[in-house]
Amino acid sequence: MLDTRDILETIRMIQDENLDIRTITMGISLLDCADSDIVRSCNKIHAKICRLAKDLVRVGDDIGREYGIPIINKRVSVTPIAMLFAASGGDPTEYARTLERAAHDVDVNFIGGYSALVQKGFAAGDEALIRSIPQALAETERVCSSVNIGSTKAGINMDAVALMGRIIRECAEKTADRSCIGAAKLVVFCNAPEDNPFMAGAFHGAGEPDCVINVGVSGPGVVRNALAKLPDADITGIADAVKKTAFKITRIGQLVAAQAAERLGVPFGIVDLSLAPTPAVGDSVAYILEEMGLEQCGAHGTTAALALLNDAVKKGGVMASSHVGGLSGAFIPVSEDAGMIAAARSGALTIEKLEAMTAVCSVGLDMIAVPGDTPAAVLSAILADEAAIGMVNSKTTAVRLIPAIGKGVGDELEFGGLLGSGPVMPLNTRSPAKFIARGGRIPAPIHSLKN
Amino acid sequence: MKAVLTVVGRDMVGILADVSAECAAQNVNIEEVSQSVLQDLFCMIMLVDVSNCPLPLAEFADLMSEKGQAKGLAIHVMHEDIFRAMHHI
Incomplete structure (x- = not known):
């Protein structure tokens, strides 16, 4: 028979430590x-999304109930809409409204792919689509948008960087009466993965199959509790404990992904090995770092602790799943993580420290509220810095900043739900305007010439 | 198809009888039982075969959970594969 302790451990992880499947995302080629x-x-x-995803939510709920594991989100990602808009022309926000309608019809809470990939330059339709993003996100609730402005192979498109700074501001301004939520649905990437199941940055890459199931796991609370049992372990022991826990978490993700793929008659794509926090107490990545021995997240030592955590999660998860992909690593979205929120409020966690942390973990400067009067050029410069970290280190970096229109440092921005709330964080106010206004392209770094 | 049924709650007379009776009513066969009482806390784990249960597993799980709540017990029914996936390579 199954070991009693194993059974109780699994149940405790789910009941008390917030273990869940964060998302089943169906990728659909358009x-x-x-x-x-x-x-x-x-x-x-509309017809294709409704045909392929009509059973997604029901199947997700069925699996969740049968296996006793909460499956929090069911979502859809689609081919970057800029590719379709290039063929059709017209008003790009028509596509956003269509995606919104489809999301309501199949009852998914987010649909990602109002996107453009412009790392080397703008193709037909790209620029018009990007300029329509603020309107599209203001008009819709469930549509998510992303723009890839750089890659290790192509360098960084600085014209796109300059444009995206303005677009982020506009997204916030157009939704200023709704906590600037527009900007929270827009991600600016370097090295965007084509199989990412997590919003707001999910889209279905051109190299993907017609339809595919990708699953994102979670479980920061489980990792933290595993570490809490090792108050005196050395760092090797900590890394081992994280690996073992990540393995167990990921096995659940693999099981759910395989079941969902089979029941929906769609190929299984990848499991994304991520530690995705939520604002719920006990579901925080920052608390894991603090459990390792830091007084508060943001202290010196945070980058090293995060590097160890991120690497151990991947090592444990890789063996547990037949295909791994997406973002895979620890997320550090400030407003979605109770420990990060507390650290940012107390001043322990600054944007400079967050930037350093993004060099060693999944994604980047995520869900950070910045002063409402921040000029677009400063936002662009943050995008450029973050993209440079991704480009040089051959990793994905992303930026999701929310200019808190009408608010300043010390104020709070409240989104509610999984997006949480966060303090407005101070930025360096020296002007990068001339650097950003130059435009052009940052050449690809030399290690792109391995072929 | 097998499932793991767990019951946790304050010990009282008849828990095992009630749960077994409900399983029998749903044509669910109990294959193994492990049970302990620590201080006042009753904890039971059953391996059950639900192949001949007329209800889908998710509905059987909901039914048992409701029956448990009425008596102040936490009853979970979960497909055995979730435990095998997590703890066996």
Whole structure:
């Protein structure tokens, strides 16, 4: 029989430590929906999403109940809409409205892919789509947008960087009456993964199959509790404990992914090995770092602790899943993590420290509220810094900043739900305007020439 | 198809009988039982075969959970594969 202790451990992880499957995301290719007529294109998109994803939520809920594991989100990611808009022209926000309607019809809480990939330059449709993002995100609730502005192979498109600084501001301004939520649904990437199941940055890459199931796991609370049992272990012991825990968490992700793929008749894509925090007490990545022995997240030593955590999660998770992908690592979204919120409020965690942390962990400067009067050029410069870290280190970095319109340092921005709340964090106010206004492209770093 | 049924709650007369009776009513066969009482806390783990249960597993799980709540017990029914996946390579 199964070991009693193992059974109780699994139940404790789920009941007390917030172990859950964060998302089952169905990736859907819309390439065969492209049409020179935008109405026909939108109709085909709506029909295809509804056909393929109609059972996604029901199957997710069934699996959750049968296996006793909460499956928090069911979502859809689609081909970057800029590719379809290039063929059809017209008003790009028609696509956003179509995606919103489809999301409501299949009852997913987010749909990602109002996106453009412009790391080397703007193709037909890219710039118009990007300029429409603020309107698209203001008009819709469930549509998420992302723009890839750099890669290790292509360098950084500084024209896109300059543009995205303005777009982020506009997204916040257009939704100023709703906690600037527009900016929280927009991610700016360097080295964007094509199979990421996590919002707001999910899109379905052009190299992906027609339809695929990707699963994102979670479980910061489980890792923290495993470490709490080792108050006197050395760092080797800590790394081992994280690996073992990540293995167990990921096995659940693999099981759910395989079941969902089979029941929906869709290929299994990847499991994303991520520690994704939520604002719930006990579901925090910052608390794991503090459990390792830091007084508060943001203290010197945080980067080293995070590097160890991120690496151990991958090492433990890789063996537990047949295919690993997406972002895979520890997330550090400030407003979504109770420990990060506390550290930012107390001043222990600054944006400079967060930037350093992004060099060693998954994603980047995520869900950070910045003063509402921050000029677009400063936002662009933050994008450029973060993209440079991703480009040089051959890793994904992303930026999701929320200019808190009408608010300043010391104020709070409240989103509610999984997006949480956070203090407005101070930025360095020296102007990078001339650097950003130059435009052009940062050349790809030399280690791109391995071929 | 097998499932793991766990019951946790304050010890009282008839818990095992009630849970077994409900399993029998749903044509669920109990294959193994492990049970302990620590101080006042009753804890039981059963391996059950739900192949012949007329209800889908998710509905059987909901039913048992409701029956448990009525008596102040936490009853969970989970597919055995989740435990095998997590603890066996």
